Amino acid sequence: MNRIRVSRRVEKKLAKGLVLLEASDLTDIELTDQAVEVLSQDGKFLGSAYLSQQNKGIGWFISKEKVRFNQAFFEILFRKAKEARKPYYQDDLTTAFRLFNQEGDGFGGLTVDLYGDYAVFSWYNSFVYQIRKLIINAFKEVFPEVLGAYEKIRFKGLDYESAYVYGEEAPDYFTVLENGVLYQVFMDDGLMTGIFLDQHEVRGSLVDGLAMGKSLLNMFSYTAAFSVAAAMGGASETTSVDLAKRSRELSEAHFQANGLSTDNHRFIVMDVFEYFKYAKRKGLTYDVIVLDPPSFARNKKQTFSVAKDYHKLISQSLGILNQGGIIIASTNAANVSRQKFTEQIDKGFAGRRYQILNQYGLPADFAYNKKDESSNYLKVISMKVSK
Structure with a gap:
Protein backbone atom coordinates (compact mmCIF):
# COMPACT_ATOMS: atom_id res chain seq x y z
CA MET A 1 0.00 0.00 0.00
CA ASN A 2 1.33 3.45 -0.94
CA ARG A 3 2.08 5.98 1.78
CA ILE A 4 1.48 9.70 1.61
CA ARG A 5 2.83 12.43 3.88
CA VAL A 6 0.57 15.34 4.73
CA SER A 7 1.33 18.83 5.99
CA ARG A 8 0.90 19.96 9.58
CA ARG A 9 -2.24 21.82 8.47
CA VAL A 10 -3.82 18.64 7.11
CA GLU A 11 -2.74 16.69 10.20
CA LYS A 12 -4.61 19.23 12.35
CA LYS A 13 -7.65 18.98 10.06
CA LEU A 14 -7.73 15.18 10.42
CA ALA A 15 -7.30 15.48 14.20
CA LYS A 16 -10.44 17.66 14.28
CA GLY A 17 -12.41 14.85 12.63
CA LEU A 18 -12.68 16.37 9.13
CA VAL A 19 -12.33 13.40 6.77
CA LEU A 20 -12.89 14.74 3.25
CA LEU A 21 -9.53 15.14 1.49
CA GLU A 22 -9.42 18.11 -0.87
CA ALA A 23 -7.08 19.02 -3.72
CA SER A 24 -5.48 21.76 -1.61
CA ASP A 25 -4.59 19.16 1.04
CA LEU A 26 -2.45 17.05 -1.31
CA THR A 27 -0.96 19.42 -3.87
CA ASP A 28 2.09 17.35 -4.87
CA ILE A 29 0.54 13.87 -4.92
CA GLU A 30 -0.45 12.25 -8.21
CA LEU A 31 -1.80 8.97 -6.84
CA THR A 32 -5.46 8.22 -7.45
CA ASP A 33 -7.94 5.33 -7.20
CA GLN A 34 -6.09 3.52 -4.46
CA ALA A 35 -5.93 2.93 -0.72
CA VAL A 36 -3.11 4.74 1.08
CA GLU A 37 -1.55 5.03 4.51
CA VAL A 38 -1.44 8.62 5.75
CA LEU A 39 1.71 9.78 7.53
CA SER A 40 2.64 13.05 9.22
CA GLN A 41 5.59 15.11 7.98
CA ASP A 42 7.84 13.33 10.47
CA GLY A 43 6.62 9.88 9.39
CA LYS A 44 4.13 9.14 12.19
CA PHE A 45 1.21 6.91 11.10
CA LEU A 46 -2.06 8.91 11.12
CA GLY A 47 -4.47 6.44 9.55
CA SER A 48 -5.94 4.81 6.45
CA ALA A 49 -7.51 6.62 3.51
CA TYR A 50 -8.20 6.27 -0.17
CA LEU A 51 -7.72 8.71 -3.03
CA SER A 52 -10.22 9.09 -5.86
CA GLN A 53 -11.54 12.14 -7.67
CA GLN A 54 -15.22 12.89 -7.13
CA ASN A 55 -17.69 15.77 -7.22
CA LYS A 56 -16.43 16.99 -3.86
CA GLY A 57 -12.84 16.34 -2.88
CA ILE A 58 -10.16 13.90 -4.04
CA GLY A 59 -10.50 11.20 -1.40
CA TRP A 60 -11.56 10.19 2.10
CA PHE A 61 -9.74 9.59 5.37
CA ILE A 62 -11.38 6.44 6.73
CA SER A 63 -9.79 5.34 9.99
CA LYS A 64 -7.04 6.16 12.48
CA GLU A 65 -6.30 2.42 12.48
CA LYS A 66 -4.53 0.33 9.84
CA VAL A 67 -7.43 -1.18 7.87
CA ARG A 68 -7.76 -3.16 4.69
CA PHE A 69 -10.77 -2.40 2.51
CA ASN A 70 -11.87 -6.01 2.17
CA GLN A 71 -15.21 -7.77 2.55
CA ALA A 72 -14.79 -8.27 6.32
CA PHE A 73 -14.20 -4.53 6.79
CA PHE A 74 -17.44 -3.66 4.98
CA GLU A 75 -19.41 -6.36 6.82
CA ILE A 76 -18.47 -4.69 10.13
CA LEU A 77 -19.55 -1.28 8.83
CA PHE A 78 -22.84 -2.64 7.47
CA ARG A 79 -23.64 -4.45 10.75
CA LYS A 80 -23.15 -1.23 12.72
CA ALA A 81 -25.26 0.71 10.23
CA LYS A 82 -28.06 -1.87 10.37
CA GLU A 83 -28.10 -1.81 14.18
CA ALA A 84 -28.32 1.99 14.16
CA ARG A 85 -31.43 1.83 11.97
CA LYS A 86 -33.42 -0.54 14.19
CA PRO A 87 -36.11 2.11 14.84
CA TYR A 88 -36.79 2.31 11.09
CA TYR A 89 -37.10 -1.46 10.76
CA GLN A 90 -39.57 -1.43 13.65
CA ASP A 91 -41.71 1.33 12.10
CA ASP A 92 -44.67 -0.26 10.30
CA LEU A 93 -45.49 3.06 8.61
CA THR A 94 -42.15 3.44 6.79
CA THR A 95 -40.46 1.03 4.36
CA ALA A 96 -38.00 3.37 2.60
CA PHE A 97 -34.96 4.89 4.30
CA ARG A 98 -31.18 5.18 4.05
CA LEU A 99 -29.20 2.14 5.21
CA PHE A 100 -25.69 3.55 4.84
CA ASN A 101 -24.67 7.20 4.52
CA GLN A 102 -21.08 7.87 3.49
CA GLU A 103 -18.76 9.27 6.18
CA GLY A 104 -21.55 9.25 8.76
CA ASP A 105 -21.38 5.44 8.67
CA GLY A 106 -17.61 5.27 8.34
CA PHE A 107 -16.91 5.27 4.60
CA GLY A 108 -17.23 8.35 2.38
CA GLY A 109 -18.11 7.81 -1.27
CA LEU A 110 -20.87 5.22 -0.77
CA THR A 111 -24.56 5.35 0.08
CA VAL A 112 -27.15 2.56 0.20
CA ASP A 113 -30.91 3.18 0.28
CA LEU A 114 -33.72 0.75 0.98
CA TYR A 115 -36.97 0.93 -0.99
CA GLY A 116 -39.18 -1.81 0.40
CA ASP A 117 -37.46 -5.08 -0.58
CA TYR A 118 -34.86 -3.44 -2.86
CA ALA A 119 -31.56 -1.67 -2.23
CA VAL A 120 -29.92 1.09 -4.28
CA PHE A 121 -26.13 1.55 -4.13
CA SER A 122 -24.69 4.93 -5.13
CA TRP A 123 -21.01 5.02 -6.10
CA TYR A 124 -19.51 8.50 -5.84
CA ASN A 125 -16.04 7.82 -7.27
CA SER A 126 -14.16 5.28 -9.35
CA PHE A 127 -12.25 3.69 -6.43
CA VAL A 128 -15.49 2.68 -4.69
CA TYR A 129 -16.85 1.53 -8.05
CA GLN A 130 -13.78 -0.66 -8.62
CA ILE A 131 -14.29 -2.49 -5.30
CA ARG A 132 -18.08 -2.64 -5.62
CA LYS A 133 -18.21 -6.46 -5.90
CA LEU A 134 -16.69 -6.99 -2.45
CA ILE A 135 -18.93 -4.22 -1.04
CA ILE A 136 -21.99 -5.92 -2.54
CA ASN A 137 -20.91 -9.34 -1.21
CA ALA A 138 -20.50 -7.84 2.27
CA PHE A 139 -23.94 -6.26 1.96
CA LYS A 140 -25.55 -9.58 1.00
CA GLU A 141 -24.10 -11.19 4.13
CA VAL A 142 -25.54 -8.52 6.43
CA PHE A 143 -28.81 -7.84 4.58
CA PRO A 144 -29.91 -11.28 3.26
CA GLU A 145 -33.57 -10.17 3.41
CA VAL A 146 -33.06 -7.64 0.57
CA LEU A 147 -34.51 -9.27 -2.56
CA GLY A 148 -32.56 -7.35 -5.18
CA ALA A 149 -30.36 -4.33 -5.78
CA TYR A 150 -29.58 -1.55 -8.24
CA GLU A 151 -26.72 0.92 -8.63
CA LYS A 152 -26.40 4.62 -9.46
CA ILE A 153 -23.20 6.09 -10.92
CA ARG A 154 -22.59 9.51 -9.38
CA PHE A 155 -19.24 10.33 -10.94
CA LYS A 156 -18.12 11.10 -14.48
CA GLY A 157 -16.43 8.64 -16.80
CA LEU A 158 -18.84 5.73 -17.33
CA ASP A 159 -21.37 5.38 -20.14
CA TYR A 160 -24.34 4.55 -17.88
CA GLU A 161 -26.06 6.06 -14.82
CA SER A 162 -28.20 3.24 -13.48
CA ALA A 163 -28.22 -0.57 -13.62
CA TYR A 164 -29.64 -3.74 -12.06
CA VAL A 165 -27.04 -5.41 -9.80
CA TYR A 166 -28.29 -8.68 -8.28
CA GLY A 167 -31.27 -10.71 -7.04
CA GLU A 168 -34.86 -10.26 -8.10
CA GLU A 169 -35.60 -7.44 -10.51
CA ALA A 170 -38.00 -4.85 -9.14
CA PRO A 171 -41.20 -3.97 -11.01
CA ASP A 172 -40.79 -0.89 -13.23
CA TYR A 173 -42.91 1.00 -10.68
CA PHE A 174 -43.92 0.00 -7.15
CA THR A 175 -44.95 1.73 -3.93
CA VAL A 176 -43.13 2.27 -0.64
CA LEU A 177 -44.48 3.61 2.64
CA GLU A 178 -43.26 6.68 4.49
CA ASN A 179 -45.12 8.08 7.49
CA GLY A 180 -48.07 5.93 6.40
CA VAL A 181 -48.20 7.55 2.94
CA LEU A 182 -47.65 5.55 -0.27
CA TYR A 183 -45.16 6.84 -2.84
CA GLN A 184 -44.55 5.36 -6.27
CA VAL A 185 -40.85 4.70 -6.93
CA PHE A 186 -38.69 3.30 -9.74
CA MET A 187 -35.26 1.71 -9.39
CA ASP A 188 -33.68 1.77 -12.84
CA ASP A 189 -34.46 5.01 -14.65
CA GLY A 190 -31.52 7.42 -14.44
CA LEU A 191 -30.28 8.77 -11.13
CA MET A 192 -33.72 9.54 -9.67
CA THR A 193 -36.04 7.14 -7.85
CA GLY A 194 -39.21 9.22 -7.46
CA ILE A 195 -38.62 10.48 -3.92
Whole structure:
Protein backbone atom coordinates (compact mmCIF):
# COMPACT_ATOMS: atom_id res chain seq x y z
CA MET A 1 0.00 0.00 0.00
CA ASN A 2 1.33 3.45 -0.94
CA ARG A 3 2.08 5.98 1.78
CA ILE A 4 1.48 9.70 1.61
CA ARG A 5 2.83 12.43 3.88
CA VAL A 6 0.57 15.34 4.73
CA SER A 7 1.33 18.83 5.99
CA ARG A 8 0.90 19.96 9.58
CA ARG A 9 -2.24 21.82 8.47
CA VAL A 10 -3.82 18.64 7.11
CA GLU A 11 -2.74 16.69 10.20
CA LYS A 12 -4.61 19.23 12.35
CA LYS A 13 -7.65 18.98 10.06
CA LEU A 14 -7.73 15.18 10.42
CA ALA A 15 -7.30 15.48 14.20
CA LYS A 16 -10.44 17.66 14.28
CA GLY A 17 -12.41 14.85 12.63
CA LEU A 18 -12.68 16.37 9.13
CA VAL A 19 -12.33 13.40 6.77
CA LEU A 20 -12.89 14.74 3.25
CA LEU A 21 -9.53 15.14 1.49
CA GLU A 22 -9.42 18.11 -0.87
CA ALA A 23 -7.08 19.02 -3.72
CA SER A 24 -5.48 21.76 -1.61
CA ASP A 25 -4.59 19.16 1.04
CA LEU A 26 -2.45 17.05 -1.31
CA THR A 27 -0.96 19.42 -3.87
CA ASP A 28 2.09 17.35 -4.87
CA ILE A 29 0.54 13.87 -4.92
CA GLU A 30 -0.45 12.25 -8.21
CA LEU A 31 -1.80 8.97 -6.84
CA THR A 32 -5.46 8.22 -7.45
CA ASP A 33 -7.94 5.33 -7.20
CA GLN A 34 -6.09 3.52 -4.46
CA ALA A 35 -5.93 2.93 -0.72
CA VAL A 36 -3.11 4.74 1.08
CA GLU A 37 -1.55 5.03 4.51
CA VAL A 38 -1.44 8.62 5.75
CA LEU A 39 1.71 9.78 7.53
CA SER A 40 2.64 13.05 9.22
CA GLN A 41 5.59 15.11 7.98
CA ASP A 42 7.84 13.33 10.47
CA GLY A 43 6.62 9.88 9.39
CA LYS A 44 4.13 9.14 12.19
CA PHE A 45 1.21 6.91 11.10
CA LEU A 46 -2.06 8.91 11.12
CA GLY A 47 -4.47 6.44 9.55
CA SER A 48 -5.94 4.81 6.45
CA ALA A 49 -7.51 6.62 3.51
CA TYR A 50 -8.20 6.27 -0.17
CA LEU A 51 -7.72 8.71 -3.03
CA SER A 52 -10.22 9.09 -5.86
CA GLN A 53 -11.54 12.14 -7.67
CA GLN A 54 -15.22 12.89 -7.13
CA ASN A 55 -17.69 15.77 -7.22
CA LYS A 56 -16.43 16.99 -3.86
CA GLY A 57 -12.84 16.34 -2.88
CA ILE A 58 -10.16 13.90 -4.04
CA GLY A 59 -10.50 11.20 -1.40
CA TRP A 60 -11.56 10.19 2.10
CA PHE A 61 -9.74 9.59 5.37
CA ILE A 62 -11.38 6.44 6.73
CA SER A 63 -9.79 5.34 9.99
CA LYS A 64 -7.04 6.16 12.48
CA GLU A 65 -6.30 2.42 12.48
CA LYS A 66 -4.53 0.33 9.84
CA VAL A 67 -7.43 -1.18 7.87
CA ARG A 68 -7.76 -3.16 4.69
CA PHE A 69 -10.77 -2.40 2.51
CA ASN A 70 -11.87 -6.01 2.17
CA GLN A 71 -15.21 -7.77 2.55
CA ALA A 72 -14.79 -8.27 6.32
CA PHE A 73 -14.20 -4.53 6.79
CA PHE A 74 -17.44 -3.66 4.98
CA GLU A 75 -19.41 -6.36 6.82
CA ILE A 76 -18.47 -4.69 10.13
CA LEU A 77 -19.55 -1.28 8.83
CA PHE A 78 -22.84 -2.64 7.47
CA ARG A 79 -23.64 -4.45 10.75
CA LYS A 80 -23.15 -1.23 12.72
CA ALA A 81 -25.26 0.71 10.23
CA LYS A 82 -28.06 -1.87 10.37
CA GLU A 83 -28.10 -1.81 14.18
CA ALA A 84 -28.32 1.99 14.16
CA ARG A 85 -31.43 1.83 11.97
CA LYS A 86 -33.42 -0.54 14.19
CA PRO A 87 -36.11 2.11 14.84
CA TYR A 88 -36.79 2.31 11.09
CA TYR A 89 -37.10 -1.46 10.76
CA GLN A 90 -39.57 -1.43 13.65
CA ASP A 91 -41.71 1.33 12.10
CA ASP A 92 -44.67 -0.26 10.30
CA LEU A 93 -45.49 3.06 8.61
CA THR A 94 -42.15 3.44 6.79
CA THR A 95 -40.46 1.03 4.36
CA ALA A 96 -38.00 3.37 2.60
CA PHE A 97 -34.96 4.89 4.30
CA ARG A 98 -31.18 5.18 4.05
CA LEU A 99 -29.20 2.14 5.21
CA PHE A 100 -25.69 3.55 4.84
CA ASN A 101 -24.67 7.20 4.52
CA GLN A 102 -21.08 7.87 3.49
CA GLU A 103 -18.76 9.27 6.18
CA GLY A 104 -21.55 9.25 8.76
CA ASP A 105 -21.38 5.44 8.67
CA GLY A 106 -17.61 5.27 8.34
CA PHE A 107 -16.91 5.27 4.60
CA GLY A 108 -17.23 8.35 2.38
CA GLY A 109 -18.11 7.81 -1.27
CA LEU A 110 -20.87 5.22 -0.77
CA THR A 111 -24.56 5.35 0.08
CA VAL A 112 -27.15 2.56 0.20
CA ASP A 113 -30.91 3.18 0.28
CA LEU A 114 -33.72 0.75 0.98
CA TYR A 115 -36.97 0.93 -0.99
CA GLY A 116 -39.18 -1.81 0.40
CA ASP A 117 -37.46 -5.08 -0.58
CA TYR A 118 -34.86 -3.44 -2.86
CA ALA A 119 -31.56 -1.67 -2.23
CA VAL A 120 -29.92 1.09 -4.28
CA PHE A 121 -26.13 1.55 -4.13
CA SER A 122 -24.69 4.93 -5.13
CA TRP A 123 -21.01 5.02 -6.10
CA TYR A 124 -19.51 8.50 -5.84
CA ASN A 125 -16.04 7.82 -7.27
CA SER A 126 -14.16 5.28 -9.35
CA PHE A 127 -12.25 3.69 -6.43
CA VAL A 128 -15.49 2.68 -4.69
CA TYR A 129 -16.85 1.53 -8.05
CA GLN A 130 -13.78 -0.66 -8.62
CA ILE A 131 -14.29 -2.49 -5.30
CA ARG A 132 -18.08 -2.64 -5.62
CA LYS A 133 -18.21 -6.46 -5.90
CA LEU A 134 -16.69 -6.99 -2.45
CA ILE A 135 -18.93 -4.22 -1.04
CA ILE A 136 -21.99 -5.92 -2.54
CA ASN A 137 -20.91 -9.34 -1.21
CA ALA A 138 -20.50 -7.84 2.27
CA PHE A 139 -23.94 -6.26 1.96
CA LYS A 140 -25.55 -9.58 1.00
CA GLU A 141 -24.10 -11.19 4.13
CA VAL A 142 -25.54 -8.52 6.43
CA PHE A 143 -28.81 -7.84 4.58
CA PRO A 144 -29.91 -11.28 3.26
CA GLU A 145 -33.57 -10.17 3.41
CA VAL A 146 -33.06 -7.64 0.57
CA LEU A 147 -34.51 -9.27 -2.56
CA GLY A 148 -32.56 -7.35 -5.18
CA ALA A 149 -30.36 -4.33 -5.78
CA TYR A 150 -29.58 -1.55 -8.24
CA GLU A 151 -26.72 0.92 -8.63
CA LYS A 152 -26.40 4.62 -9.46
CA ILE A 153 -23.20 6.09 -10.92
CA ARG A 154 -22.59 9.51 -9.38
CA PHE A 155 -19.24 10.33 -10.94
CA LYS A 156 -18.12 11.10 -14.48
CA GLY A 157 -16.43 8.64 -16.80
CA LEU A 158 -18.84 5.73 -17.33
CA ASP A 159 -21.37 5.38 -20.14
CA TYR A 160 -24.34 4.55 -17.88
CA GLU A 161 -26.06 6.06 -14.82
CA SER A 162 -28.20 3.24 -13.48
CA ALA A 163 -28.22 -0.57 -13.62
CA TYR A 164 -29.64 -3.74 -12.06
CA VAL A 165 -27.04 -5.41 -9.80
CA TYR A 166 -28.29 -8.68 -8.28
CA GLY A 167 -31.27 -10.71 -7.04
CA GLU A 168 -34.86 -10.26 -8.10
CA GLU A 169 -35.60 -7.44 -10.51
CA ALA A 170 -38.00 -4.85 -9.14
CA PRO A 171 -41.20 -3.97 -11.01
CA ASP A 172 -40.79 -0.89 -13.23
CA TYR A 173 -42.91 1.00 -10.68
CA PHE A 174 -43.92 0.00 -7.15
CA THR A 175 -44.95 1.73 -3.93
CA VAL A 176 -43.13 2.27 -0.64
CA LEU A 177 -44.48 3.61 2.64
CA GLU A 178 -43.26 6.68 4.49
CA ASN A 179 -45.12 8.08 7.49
CA GLY A 180 -48.07 5.93 6.40
CA VAL A 181 -48.20 7.55 2.94
CA LEU A 182 -47.65 5.55 -0.27
CA TYR A 183 -45.16 6.84 -2.84
CA GLN A 184 -44.55 5.36 -6.27
CA VAL A 185 -40.85 4.70 -6.93
CA PHE A 186 -38.69 3.30 -9.74
CA MET A 187 -35.26 1.71 -9.39
CA ASP A 188 -33.68 1.77 -12.84
CA ASP A 189 -34.46 5.01 -14.65
CA GLY A 190 -31.52 7.42 -14.44
CA LEU A 191 -30.28 8.77 -11.13
CA MET A 192 -33.72 9.54 -9.67
CA THR A 193 -36.04 7.14 -7.85
CA GLY A 194 -39.21 9.22 -7.46
CA ILE A 195 -38.62 10.48 -3.92
CA PHE A 196 -35.84 12.19 -1.93
CA LEU A 197 -35.58 10.16 1.27
CA ASP A 198 -33.75 12.83 3.29
CA GLN A 199 -36.94 14.94 3.49
CA HIS A 200 -39.09 12.40 5.35
CA GLU A 201 -39.27 14.41 8.60
CA VAL A 202 -40.38 17.52 6.70
CA ARG A 203 -43.01 15.53 4.81
CA GLY A 204 -43.97 14.04 8.18
CA SER A 205 -44.83 17.53 9.48
CA LEU A 206 -47.24 17.93 6.54
CA VAL A 207 -48.77 14.48 7.10
CA ASP A 208 -49.26 15.53 10.74
CA GLY A 209 -51.38 18.48 9.64
CA LEU A 210 -49.13 21.53 9.18
CA ALA A 211 -51.19 22.42 6.09
CA MET A 212 -54.55 21.05 7.31
CA GLY A 213 -57.40 23.03 5.74
CA LYS A 214 -54.86 25.19 3.89
CA SER A 215 -53.83 25.76 0.26
CA LEU A 216 -50.25 24.73 -0.52
CA LEU A 217 -47.92 25.76 -3.35
CA ASN A 218 -45.02 23.35 -3.95
CA MET A 219 -42.23 24.90 -6.03
CA PHE A 220 -39.58 22.76 -7.81
CA SER A 221 -41.98 19.96 -6.99
CA TYR A 222 -40.34 17.02 -8.88
CA THR A 223 -42.89 14.24 -8.14
CA ALA A 224 -44.93 16.40 -5.74
CA ALA A 225 -44.06 14.32 -2.66
CA PHE A 226 -44.59 17.36 -0.39
CA SER A 227 -47.99 17.93 -2.02
CA VAL A 228 -49.12 14.33 -1.43
CA ALA A 229 -47.97 14.51 2.20
CA ALA A 230 -49.92 17.76 2.62
CA ALA A 231 -53.02 16.29 0.97
CA MET A 232 -52.87 13.25 3.27
CA GLY A 233 -52.56 15.68 6.19
CA GLY A 234 -55.75 17.47 5.23
CA ALA A 235 -54.62 20.30 2.90
CA SER A 236 -57.66 21.71 1.08
CA GLU A 237 -55.77 22.09 -2.21
CA THR A 238 -52.24 21.85 -3.60
CA THR A 239 -50.46 23.28 -6.64
CA SER A 240 -47.21 21.62 -7.75
CA VAL A 241 -44.90 23.48 -10.14
CA ASP A 242 -41.90 21.98 -11.95
CA LEU A 243 -40.25 22.63 -15.31
CA ALA A 244 -39.83 18.92 -16.15
CA LYS A 245 -42.67 17.66 -18.37
CA ARG A 246 -42.52 14.20 -16.81
CA SER A 247 -43.19 15.62 -13.33
CA ARG A 248 -46.96 15.74 -13.93
CA GLU A 249 -47.33 12.02 -14.67
CA LEU A 250 -45.05 10.99 -11.78
CA SER A 251 -46.84 13.35 -9.38
CA GLU A 252 -50.30 12.09 -10.28
CA ALA A 253 -49.10 8.53 -9.61
CA HIS A 254 -48.44 9.38 -5.92
CA PHE A 255 -51.97 10.75 -5.55
CA GLN A 256 -53.50 7.70 -7.26
CA ALA A 257 -51.48 5.34 -5.01
CA ASN A 258 -53.19 6.91 -1.97
CA GLY A 259 -56.67 6.96 -3.50
CA LEU A 260 -56.70 10.76 -3.58
CA SER A 261 -58.86 12.56 -6.13
CA THR A 262 -56.84 15.19 -8.03
CA ASP A 263 -59.85 17.54 -8.33
CA ASN A 264 -58.28 20.05 -5.91
CA HIS A 265 -54.67 19.28 -6.79
CA ARG A 266 -53.01 20.91 -9.79
CA PHE A 267 -49.77 19.99 -11.56
CA ILE A 268 -48.19 22.76 -13.60
CA VAL A 269 -45.22 22.39 -15.94
CA MET A 270 -43.61 25.83 -15.85
CA ASP A 271 -40.47 27.66 -14.75
CA VAL A 272 -40.89 28.62 -11.09
CA PHE A 273 -40.06 32.30 -11.61
CA GLU A 274 -42.54 32.46 -14.49
CA TYR A 275 -45.17 30.92 -12.22
CA PHE A 276 -44.62 33.61 -9.57
CA LYS A 277 -45.41 36.22 -12.25
CA TYR A 278 -48.41 34.21 -13.49
CA ALA A 279 -49.83 33.81 -9.95
CA LYS A 280 -49.48 37.51 -9.28
CA ARG A 281 -51.18 38.39 -12.57
CA LYS A 282 -54.08 36.04 -11.81
CA GLY A 283 -54.40 37.10 -8.15
CA LEU A 284 -53.58 33.58 -6.88
CA THR A 285 -52.49 33.32 -3.25
CA TYR A 286 -51.55 30.45 -0.94
CA ASP A 287 -51.43 29.62 2.77
CA VAL A 288 -48.27 27.47 2.61
CA ILE A 289 -45.40 27.68 0.11
CA VAL A 290 -42.67 25.02 -0.13
CA LEU A 291 -39.35 26.11 -1.67
CA ASP A 292 -36.93 23.25 -2.33
CA PRO A 293 -34.80 24.21 -5.35
CA PRO A 294 -31.78 22.42 -6.78
CA SER A 295 -28.47 23.88 -5.55
CA PHE A 296 -27.83 25.23 -9.02
CA ALA A 297 -30.05 25.44 -12.10
CA ARG A 298 -29.82 27.06 -15.51
CA ASN A 299 -32.45 27.69 -18.18
CA LYS A 300 -32.45 29.80 -21.35
CA LYS A 301 -33.19 33.01 -19.47
CA GLN A 302 -31.23 32.79 -16.23
CA THR A 303 -29.13 30.81 -13.79
CA PHE A 304 -30.10 30.13 -10.18
CA SER A 305 -27.76 29.40 -7.29
CA VAL A 306 -28.92 28.82 -3.71
CA ALA A 307 -25.85 30.64 -2.37
CA LYS A 308 -26.64 33.87 -4.26
CA ASP A 309 -30.29 33.78 -5.33
CA TYR A 310 -32.39 32.03 -2.66
CA HIS A 311 -33.56 35.41 -1.33
CA LYS A 312 -35.41 35.97 -4.63
CA LEU A 313 -37.58 32.90 -3.96
CA ILE A 314 -38.48 34.25 -0.51
CA SER A 315 -39.34 37.77 -1.74
CA GLN A 316 -41.40 36.41 -4.67
CA SER A 317 -43.23 34.04 -2.31
CA LEU A 318 -44.18 36.86 0.05
CA GLY A 319 -46.00 38.52 -2.87
CA ILE A 320 -48.44 35.58 -3.19
CA LEU A 321 -48.60 34.35 0.42
CA ASN A 322 -51.78 34.87 2.41
CA GLN A 323 -51.68 36.80 5.69
CA GLY A 324 -50.12 34.70 8.47
CA GLY A 325 -48.98 32.15 5.88
CA ILE A 326 -46.18 29.59 6.18
CA ILE A 327 -43.00 29.25 4.10
CA ILE A 328 -41.03 26.00 4.18
CA ALA A 329 -37.54 26.95 2.97
CA SER A 330 -35.20 24.09 2.09
CA THR A 331 -31.78 23.49 0.54
CA ASN A 332 -29.44 20.52 0.22
CA ALA A 333 -26.46 22.66 -0.83
CA ALA A 334 -23.50 21.40 1.23
CA ASN A 335 -21.50 24.53 0.34
CA VAL A 336 -24.11 26.81 1.97
CA SER A 337 -23.89 26.87 5.78
CA ARG A 338 -27.01 27.19 7.93
CA GLN A 339 -25.91 30.73 8.77
CA LYS A 340 -25.52 31.69 5.07
CA PHE A 341 -28.90 30.11 4.31
CA THR A 342 -30.53 32.13 7.10
CA GLU A 343 -28.89 35.28 5.71
CA GLN A 344 -30.44 34.57 2.30
CA ILE A 345 -33.85 34.08 3.94
CA ASP A 346 -33.52 37.34 5.92
CA LYS A 347 -32.48 39.19 2.76
CA GLY A 348 -35.66 37.92 1.07
CA PHE A 349 -37.83 39.02 4.00
CA ALA A 350 -36.27 42.51 3.76
CA GLY A 351 -37.25 43.47 7.29
CA ARG A 352 -40.60 41.67 7.45
CA ARG A 353 -40.97 39.61 10.58
CA TYR A 354 -41.40 35.86 10.81
CA GLN A 355 -41.58 33.21 13.50
CA ILE A 356 -39.58 29.99 13.12
CA LEU A 357 -41.91 27.00 13.60
CA ASN A 358 -39.31 24.27 13.11
CA GLN A 359 -35.81 23.63 11.81
CA TYR A 360 -34.61 20.38 10.26
CA GLY A 361 -31.30 18.84 9.29
CA LEU A 362 -30.71 15.31 8.09
CA PRO A 363 -32.91 12.64 9.71
CA ALA A 364 -31.36 9.90 11.86
CA ASP A 365 -31.03 7.36 9.02
CA PHE A 366 -28.83 9.89 7.17
CA ALA A 367 -25.95 9.55 9.65
CA TYR A 368 -23.44 12.35 9.20
CA ASN A 369 -20.06 13.43 10.54
CA LYS A 370 -20.92 15.48 13.63
CA LYS A 371 -17.53 17.23 13.44
CA ASP A 372 -18.13 18.60 9.93
CA GLU A 373 -21.05 20.98 9.43
CA SER A 374 -21.09 20.44 5.65
CA SER A 375 -21.73 16.71 6.23
CA ASN A 376 -25.19 17.66 7.55
CA TYR A 377 -26.05 19.22 4.19
CA LEU A 378 -29.85 19.45 4.53
CA LYS A 379 -31.22 22.70 5.96
CA VAL A 380 -34.96 23.24 6.24
CA ILE A 381 -36.69 26.07 8.11
CA SER A 382 -40.48 26.34 8.36
CA MET A 383 -41.62 29.88 9.20
CA LYS A 384 -44.89 31.61 9.92
CA VAL A 385 -44.93 35.10 8.43
CA SER A 386 -46.14 37.78 10.81
CA LYS A 387 -49.39 39.50 9.85
